[in-house]
Amino acid sequence: MRTAISELDLRSASSLTEALAILRDEARTPIAGATDVYVALNFGTLKPKRFLDIWALDELRSISLSGDTLVIGSLTTYTSLIQSPIVGERLPMLVEASRLVGGVQIQNRGTIGGNVANASPAGDALPVLAAADAVIVVRSDAGERRVPITQFYTGYRATVMTPDELIVAVEIAPVEGKQWFRKVGTRAAQAISKVVVAGVRAPMPRIAFGSIAPTVVRVPETERALGDGATIDDAEGVLAREIAPIDDIRSTAEYRRRVSMNLLRRFWAETG
Amino acid sequence: MTLRFVLNGAKTELDAHPMARLLDVLREECALTGSKEGCGEGECGACTVLVNGEPVCSCIIPVAHVEGAAVLTIEGLGGDHPLQHHFMNEVGAQCGICTPGMIMAAMALGPAPTLEDVKTALAGNLCRCTGYAAIYRAVMKWRGLEAPPSMVAE
Ligand SMILES: Cc1cc2nc3c(=O)[nH]c(=O)nc-3n(C[C@H](O)[C@H](O)[C@H](O)COP(=O)(O)OP(=O)(O)OC[C@H]3O[C@@H](n4cnc5c(N)ncnc54)[C@H](O)[C@@H]3O)c2cc1C
Ligand code: FES
Ligand code: FES
Numbered sequence: 343m344r345t346a347i348s349e350l351d352l353r354s355a356s357s358l359t360e361a362l363a364i365l366r367d368e369a370r371t372p373i374a375g376a377t378d379v380y381v382a383l384n385f386g387t388l389k390p391k392r393f394l395d396i397w398a399l400d401e402l403r404s405i406s407l408s409g410d411t412l413v414i415g416s417l418t419t420y421t422s423l424i425q426s427p428i429v430g431e432r433l434p435m436l437v438e439a440s441r442l443v444g445g446v447q448i449q450n451r452g453t454i455g456g457n458v459a460n461a462s463p464a465g466d467a468l469p470v471l472a473a474a475d476a477v478i479v480v481r482s483d484a485g486e487r488r489v490p491i492t493q494f495y496t497g498y499r500a501t502v503m504t505p506d507e508l509i510v511a512v513e514i515a516p517v518e519g520k521q522w523f524r525k526v527g528t529r530a531a532q533a534i535s536k537v538v539v540a541g542v543r544a545p546m547p548r549i550a551f552g553s554i555a556p557t558v559v560r561v562p563e564t565e566r567a568l569g570d571g572a573t574i575d576d577a578e579g580v581l582a583r584e585i586a587p588i589d590d591i592r593s594t595a596e597y598r599r600r601v602s603m604n605l606l607r608r609f610w611a612e613t614g
Numbered sequence: 615m616t617l618r619f620v621l622n623g624a625k626t627e628l629d630a631h632p633m634a635r636l637l638d639v640l641r642e643e644c645a646l647t648g649s650k651e652g653c654g655e656g657e658c659g660a661c662t663v664l665v666n667g668e669p670v671c672s673c674i675i676p677v678a679h680v681e682g683a684a685v686l687t688i689e690g691l692g693g694d695h696p697l698q699h700h701f702m703n704e705v706g707a708q709c710g711i712c713t714p715g716m717i718m719a720a721m722a723l724g725p726a727p728t729l730e731d732v733k734t735a736l737a738g739n740l741c742r743c744t745g746y747a748a749i750y751r752a753v754m755k756w757r758g759l760e761a762p763p764s765m766v767a768e
Binding site for chain 1: 631632633634635654655656659662668669670671673674675676678679719722734735736737738739
């Protein structure tokens with residue numbers, strides 16, 4: 343049954359400073375675009391009762407360059423990512439991933455910060471950020487810290503964030519090499535990924551998979567094999583040993599392993 | 615909270631729980647029942663309305679998010695909109711549950727859309743009845759585009 347709204351409490355913040363002061367003083371679950379939070383609410387699986395609405399914080403919506411680093415505010419929606427010329431130029435794989443998130447309605451509200459914080463192993467932006475060696479910028483009233491995405495997740499739907507912190511931005515240094523993204527789901531729009539992969543074809547390739555493990559994963563042994571000049575057949579074998587996919591309602595582990603190997607081969611063929 | 619927003623062109627002020635779903639406020643407080651609830655989880659698009667011109671699923675939006683915004687529902691088109699007539703002429707509506715959401719999603723199409731653009735704009739809207747061709751045809755005729763022969767009704 344849907345969560346009873348009358349039991350819920352919402353505060354709204356009109357500046358980041360105010361939001362962080364509220365989180366310093368009381369535990370509240372942030373609401374950005376609400377596309378994950380409200381699905382949980384409608385399913386009746388929403389556990390928190392107290393929320394902090396951060397949707398109005400326009401200061402978290404900018405996309406900019408700081409020196410050579412691309413800085414994407416956490417409230418940036420998929421629609422803004424798709425429309426952004428700098429993102430298109432610097433991180434085309436993120437544009438590709440954004441186009442495949444839900445339909446237009448979801449792209450208009452879903453945010454990159456929400457995708458990162460939600461910490462679903464199927465989050466489509468996460469392999470892109472992992473392959474790009476992105477840094478997640480989190481801030482609390484006490485200060486700011488920068489966490490490489492590969493160290494951000496500690497387990498299934500668990501992150502290093504503390505309850506008083508908000509994600510304020512995602513930083514991405516220039517990515518050298520051809521970028522590639524593929525999502526395998528049941529249909530193009532709206533499907534939760536069965537396997538999702540992002541890759542960067544550089545002398546030392548960077549490859550990240552989503553939906554095959556409790557968190558997004560890089561595959562360092564496979565990357566090293568390919569970087570050292572292994573054939574794609576050998577690299578596929580390395581990958582098969584390196585990953586330990588999961589069984590769930592959407593697919594079997596064996597299916598995911600096979601698809602991951604095929605995707606690696608595709609990535610290599612199409613970026614060569 | 616007292617909520618102020620522009621609903622179908624009219625300044626509106628009402629009391630609502632800030633976390634009430636926009637869909638419920640529209641249907642139950644504003645008596646605008648054109649927006650439908652299909653899935654209640656953002657998947658089907660039957661509840662699509664425009665917020666500041668952008669299609670959103672009103673079943674997964676807290677009403678607090680439309681404070682100060684302009685909301686347009688199917689009722690706001692007035693009942694005699696050209697796209698509504700194209701839906702009728704092409705039989706783009708059968709049971710009709712998806713129709714208000716389809717029409718609102720189509721409203722956000724840019725100028726001179728291609729068939730691909732139409733499909734992308736409507737990718738978040740499900741229809742169980744029509745098989746989509748009639749819907750695409752209605753939208754394309756509205757925008758003055760020729761529907762490909764494969765999509766023309768027998
Ligand atoms: C129909 C549908 C289709 C979808 N399809 C896809 C898909 O294809 N791929 C995909 O990856 N996802 C998909 N999603 C999931 C969702 O849209 C994304 O994860 C989205 O990016 C979440 O962003 P949001 O702003 O809506 O998050 P919210 O729902 O507002 O928040 C999600 C979580 O993140 C926390 N949070 C949000 N912002 C911050 C912040 N700045 N700092 C700290 N914590 C924060 C919230 O507290 C909450 O726990 C889909 C959802 C729906 C309803
Ligand atoms: S009812 Fe809102 S998307 Fe289905
Ligand atoms: S007309 Fe029945 S769902 Fe589309």
